[in-house]
Amino acid sequence: MKRSMATILLIILISIFQLGVFSSHTIPDQDTSYLKFVHEANELPETGEYDYIIIGGGTAGCPLAATLSSKYSVLLLERGSDPNKYPSVLNEQGLLNAFVAEDDGQNPFQHFISEDGVENIRGRVLGGGSMINAGFYSRGHREFFETAGVDWDMELVEKAYQWVEQTVVSRPSLSAWQSAFRGALLEAGVGPDNGFDLKHLVGTKTGGSIFDNKGNRHGAVELLNKAEPQNLKVGTQAIVERIIFTGLSASGVSYSDPKGKLHTAFIREKGEIILSAGAIGSPQLLLLSGVGPKYHLSSLKLPVVLHQPHVGEFMSDNPRFSPTIVLPFQLVASSAQVVGTLANNIHLQSFASPLPFFAPPSFSLLPPQSTSIIPSLAIFVGKFSDVLSEGSLRLNSSIDVKESPIVRFNYYSNHDDLARCVRGVRKVGDLLKTQTMEKIKNQDLEGNKGFQFLGLPLPENLWNDSAVEEYCQKTVTTYWHYHGGCLVGKVVDHNHKVIGIENLRVVDGSTFSVSPGTNPMATLMMLGRYVGLKVLQQRSS
Numbered sequence: 151m152k153r154s155m156a157t158i159l160l161i162i163l164i165s166i167f168q169l170g171v172f173s174s175h176t177i178p179d180q181d182t183s184y185l186k187f188v189h190e191a192n193e194l195p196e197t198g199e200y201d202y203i204i205i206g207g208g209t210a211g212c213p214l215a216a217t218l219s220s221k222y223s224v225l226l227l228e229r230g231s232d233p234n235k236y237p238s239v240l241n242e243q244g245l246l247n248a249f250v251a252e253d254d255g256q257n258p259f260q261h262f263i264s265e266d267g268v269e270n271i272r273g274r275v276l277g278g279g280s281m282i283n284a285g286f287y288s289r290g291h292r293e294f295f296e297t298a299g300v301d302w303d304m305e306l307v308e309k310a311y312q313w314v315e316q317t318v319v320s321r322p323s324l325s326a327w328q329s330a331f332r333g334a335l336l337e338a339g340v341g342p343d344n345g346f347d348l349k350h351l352v353g354t355k356t357g358g359s360i361f362d363n364k365g366n367r368h369g370a371v372e373l374l375n376k377a378e379p380q381n382l383k384v385g386t387q388a389i390v391e392r393i394i395f396t397g398l399s400a401s402g403v404s405y406s407d408p409k410g411k412l413h414t415a416f417i418r419e420k421g422e423i424i425l426s427a428g429a430i431g432s433p434q435l436l437l438l439s440g441v442g443p444k445y446h447l448s449s450l451k452l453p454v455v456l457h458q459p460h461v462g463e464f465m466s467d468n469p470r471f472s473p474t475i476v477l478p479f480q481l482v483a484s485s486a487q488v489v490g491t492l493a494n495n496i497h498l499q500s501f502a503s504p505l506p507f508f509a510p511p512s513f514s515l516l517p518p519q520s521t522s523i524i525p526s527l528a529i530f531v532g533k534f535s536d537v538l539s540e541g542s543l544r545l546n547s548s549i550d551v552k553e554s555p556i557v558r559f560n561y562y563s564n565h566d567d568l569a570r571c572v573r574g575v576r577k578v579g580d581l582l583k584t585q586t587m588e589k590i591k592n593q594d595l596e597g598n599k600g601f602q603f604l605g606l607p608l609p610e611n612l613w614n615d616s617a618v619e620e621y622c623q624k625t626v627t628t629y630w631h632y633h634g635g636c637l638v639g640k641v642v643d644h645n646h647k648v649i650g651i652e653n654l655r656v657v658d659g660s661t662f663s664v665s666p667g668t669n670p671m672a673t674l675m676m677l678g679r680y681v682g683l684k685v686l687q688q689r690s691s
């Protein structure tokens with residue numbers, strides 16, 4: 151199969167997560183107690199009644215379900231399967247196998263390509279994106295909580311983070327490459343040195359990991375182990391087709407099982423339906439259920455429950471630039487353990503990997519006299535939290551929930567985003583000038599030393615704005631941190647309730663106007679716990 155350079159670099163970036171992250175303390179092997187709650191959807195009754203129905207058993211949905219089950223009956227519906235069906239996602243050693251597999255509908259992810267032409271993926275497994283990501287754990291940045299439109303109880307936020315961290319987070323022991331990268335960041339002026347910290351901090355730090363000392367993943371699915379057993383039922387391979395409305399009040403859901411049989415589930419008095427299907431799935435399901443722009447729904451002959459012009463709007467993705475260089479020596483693979491954060495919320499990370507077998511055959515790796523050396527790759531990854539460019543999501547003509555909707559992110563359409571990329575690329579240039587990075591230069595036949603890039607090299611003159619802007623635009627790809635579509639203040643209120651609809655909330659990254667911190671995973675898990683606690687408080691008052 152012929153692969154583009156962008157695809158090759160994507161697979162390289164994913165492949166480096168095969169080697170384990172070592173923890174300074176031991177977390178037990180996978181706790182699969184949650185399996186007692188799990189049933190394939192065809193094993194569930196054709197009709198049922200619950201206090202809460204949660205659509206999406208992902209990064210936010212699992213902690214939300216566990217929290218609400220402490221007092222109320224909960225049905226959690228997940229379109230994917232239990233992660234034990236995909237052993238490769240449970241340990242870093244086999245992660246590459248999961249990502250390079252063809253998307254045949256049976257894998258823990260779903261491919262989609264935005265209208266921008268950028269390849270992306272969605273989680274399709276119990277535990278969601280936390281079961282297929284690189285495992286870097288870092289809390290959201292201060293500006294996120296100040297601008298998200300939610301009147302946050304910061305004491306409760308802290309408790310919710312801690313609740314998550316007790317179960318899933320380890321402190322990594324740095325690999326040789328991560329230690330070198332940390333040194334280069336500090337040498338290049340990305341300070342202060344913050345040591346190990348789970349909080350979002352400007353400077354250089356070692357973050358947390360959801361991989362333990364054996365390389366075992368501890369994703370959001372394990373937060374289900376905290377549930378009240380008699381109150382939680384989890385249905386997997388449950389494809390929610392529509393939300394059922396009685397007037398302007400959500401009353402139930404219609405979902406199909408693996409055999410194509412249709413089931414319905416309804417909520418009891420004072421109960422709620424909560425969408426946690428992610429930044430793609432939640433706006434998609436609202437639209438399919440008749441909540442969205444009237445002109446769009448009518449064009450697809452969908453009945454309009456509520457004209458809501460903002461559903462599917464304000465979609466953003468965090469663009470990534472990834473300069474990749476060939477190292478003239480072999481290096482053990484290293485996943486993300488260190489991050490350098492600049493004052494303008496530009497984040498720099500780096501990964502290392504032995505050269506994959508799928509490097510382009512035309513790519514000349516090393517001078518002839520060095521062919522006995524097995525080279526490695528060093529990948530420098532940059533992104534920024536506060537993306538100003540916005541796009542939108544709309545249904546495709548098939549209006550099939552199993553098909554990804556049409557999404558456009560409009561990368562770099564706002565010039566401030568492009569300016570941030572320029573600043574980030576220049577800081578990578580500073581890193582490559584450090585004494586630490588001097589040691590990884592290649593030497594040609596004439597004895598000249600320099601960096602050998604895989605893919606597009608950095609511009610020679612990093613102070614030429616147009617050249618660096620062109621580099622950013624030519625190399626744009628995703629960091630898998632897309633968000634928006636159901637924004638707080640636009641589609642949901644400060645309590646995450648859908649505006650204009652009773653008994654319906656959205657609790658996931660579709661409500662975010664920015665991606666929190668270095669990586670949204672920590673804040674998404676916190677959000678599930680936080681909203682669950684707030685709902686319990688509201689019902690007891």
